[in-house]
Amino acid sequence: QITLKESGPTLVQPTQTLTLTCTFSGFSLDTSGVGVGWIRQPPGKALEWLALIYWDDNKHYSPSLKSRLTITKDTSKNQVVLAMTNMDPVDTATYFCAHTLTAGQLGYWGQGTLVTVSS
Amino acid sequence: SYELTQPLSVSVALGQTARITCGGNNIGNKIVHWYQQKPGQAPVLVIYTDSNRPSGIPERFSGSNSGSTATLTISRAQAGDEADFYCQVWDSNTAIFGGGTMLTVL
Secondary structure, eight states, X not given: OOEEEEESOSEEOTTOOEEEEEEEESSOTTSTTOEEEXXXXXXXXXXXXXXXXXXXXXXXXXXXXXXXXXEEEEGGGTEEEEEEOSOOGGGOEEEEEEEEOTTOOEEEEOOOEEEEEOO | OOOOBOOSEEEEOTTSOEEEEEEOTTGXXXXXXXXXXXXXXXXXXXXXXXXBOOTTSOTTEEEEEETTEXXXXXXXXXXXXXXXXXXXXXXXXXXEEOOOEEEEEO
């Protein structure tokens, strides 16, 4: 059974760096073809893809946010970490992590974590 | 950059067939995935690789993709199908979501 869970601060001040951790079980990130991605959703708005890391440490980022994002993995801990710098109130959203395979489908999602950016 | 266009809303009578479209330039040449998201919940994959259903997804959900439009079809719509639906593709190593369609079952 594949499960994922996001953790991190619920409140971040403007200009700070947000660090979120995705802890997963039921699969290994050193299995060929497997990846973990991050997606966010501002309140009442659509899904927005942020970043993805594959089993081979190949990384992809949203072009519009690339300069602010860093995604890393710790295979021994079954964790993927996303860092987003220079947070702004417009970054207020629910942040999800999800399991992906090489066809690109996000087959399993975490429950999401709401991050509010406010002073 | 590549864009996906979905209708903001689709309504369907109970028991009838709903069709939700996802438009994009030559989307028929891409692989399309569909997600259902109910209020307060994470999205759920309902169709992958154009027309495949994950285990546990009812046969009432089907997908097609050709030309400039991909379509999610929900047959015999039920009240429990009400949700937001998102299409998704990959383009130049970037995952792209459509703007989402709210399905209302009347």
